[in-house]
Amino acid sequence: MTDAPFHSPEEFAAMLATLPAANHSAAEAASERNGMLTKPPGALGRLEDLAIWYASWRGTPRPRVERPQVIVFAGNHGVTAQGVSAFPAEVTVQMVANFEAGGAAINQLSRLAGAEMSVHALDLDSPTQDFTQGPAMDGGACVAALATGWGAVDPSADLLVVGEMGIGNTTSAAAIAAALLGGTGADWAGRGTGVDDAGLRRKAEVIDAGLAKNPWRAPMDVLCSFGGREIAAMAGAIARARAEGIPVILDGFICSAAALVLHKCDPAALDHCVAGHLSEEGAHGAMLDAMEKSPLLSLGLRLGEGSGAAVAIHILKAAVACHSGMATFAEAGVSDG
Numbered sequence: 600m601t602d603a604p605f606h607s608p609e610e611f612a613a614m615l616a617t618l619p620a621a622n623h624s625a626a627e628a629a630s631e632r633n634g635m636l637t638k639p640p641g642a643l644g645r646l647e648d649l650a651i652w653y654a655s656w657r658g659t660p661r662p663r664v665e666r667p668q669v670i671v672f673a674g675n676h677g678v679t680a681q682g683v684s685a686f687p688a689e690v691t692v693q694m695v696a697n698f699e700a701g702g703a704a705i706n707q708l709s710r711l712a713g714a715e716m717s718v719h720a721l722d723l724d725s726p727t728q729d730f731t732q733g734p735a736m737d738g739g740a741c742v743a744a745l746a747t748g749w750g751a752v753d754p755s756a757d758l759l760v761v762g763e764m765g766i767g768n769t770t771s772a773a774a775i776a777a778a779l780l781g782g783t784g785a786d787w788a789g790r791g792t793g794v795d796d797a798g799l800r801r802k803a804e805v806i807d808a809g810l811a812k813n814p815w816r817a818p819m820d821v822l823c824s825f826g827g828r829e830i831a832a833m834a835g836a837i838a839r840a841r842a843e844g845i846p847v848i849l850d851g852f853i854c855s856a857a858a859l860v861l862h863k864c865d866p867a868a869l870d871h872c873v874a875g876h877l878s879e880e881g882a883h884g885a886m887l888d889a890m891e892k893s894p895l896l897s898l899g900l901r902l903g904e905g906s907g908a909a910v911a912i913h914i915l916k917a918a919v920a921c922h923s924g925m926a927t928f929a930e931a932g933v934s935d936g
């Protein structure tokens with residue numbers, strides 16, 4: 600594993616502002632090429648913006664998407680003791696076995712998208728602390744998870760999707776959103792794996808109790824307070840992708856909570872990311888709005904694992920295939936009006 604260039608959550612946060620920006624000359628050249636392609640100006644809609652954005656992060660006006668990587672991080676949550684999920688905590692480790700055997704949704708979607716998929720289980724035998732009793736993670740646990748994410752990214756990938764598995768993690772993600780964006784548990788709690796009305800009320804109360812017990816609101820303190828390890832690992836991987844010039848497609852509610860921590864550290868930290876989809880988890884739209892991201896898809900998915908983002912790989916591939924493969928008016932001998 601690559602040694603991470605940070606040794607504490609605070610060093611990680613400070614590093615974000617030093618990561619590279621998009622390549623403006625590649626963006627300009629891609630934009631110029633877009634204007635010469637055999638179609639009426641703007642006729643490919645958002646696909647045109649997507650291709651130019653992708654080109655700007657890959658540093659070339661005519662990029663290709665050939666090596667997408669999907670990484671699924673798994674973690675266990677102490678807050679499951681509060682009865683916040685419709686499923687028992689053992690499902691996390693059982694699903695890791697399912698990912699390894701190729702049987703989960705994300706296995707099918709990764710294969711279909713031509714992506715290399717890997718799974719990283721983070722200390723499943725040591726769940727985070729129950730955040731109604733104190734911080735879910737100390738600084739050491741948090742930095743270890745950030746570093747796992749950092750080290751999991753393949754520098755030769757040309758597109759990254761990060762997904763997660765962790766029973767209880769919609770409660771963690773909602774608590775992160777509430778702490779960073781304001782509001783109460785009821786504003787951010789959703790049904791996750793499918794809790795009933797009483798479960799939803801309990802989830803909101805658990806988040807409120809966690810917010811009261813963990814009063815810190817600096818982004819990295821919020822990440823430590825509410826966890827989980829897989830969420831911190833996603834944040835580490837998204838940051839590493841930026842360091843390597845690898846564009847990222849964000850997944851649903853939980854992935855977005857990880858991204859939100861980065862956004863709160865530095866509003867430019869997600870410029871290399873696009874929102875893959877709008878999750879059915881009710882408060883996801885508000886999280887995306889806060890990050891000024893507009894989702895590519897809205898399919899009613901509420902799975903996580905990176906699934907919505909993996910479907911969106913096809914959209915990005917469509918955008919880049921047109922941009923890089925089409926003939927110009929001059930090449931095709933088509934009158935450009």
Ligand SMILES: Cc1cc2ncn([C@H]3O[C@H](COP(=O)(O)O)[C@@H](O)[C@H]3O)c2cc1C
Nearest residue numbers: 684686763764765766767768769791792903
């Ligand atoms: C079989 C199964 C597969 C999953 N794959 C993703 N999740 C999703 O559900 C969990 C979050 O919901 P909650 O906060 O309600 O526990 C996460 O593990 C998320 O990845 C799954 C959940 C289950 C049960």
Ligand SMILES: O=C(O)c1cccnc1
Nearest residue numbers: 851852853878901902903
């Ligand atoms: O949007 C998600 O990531 C999500 C929603 C519900 C359950 N698990 C994940």
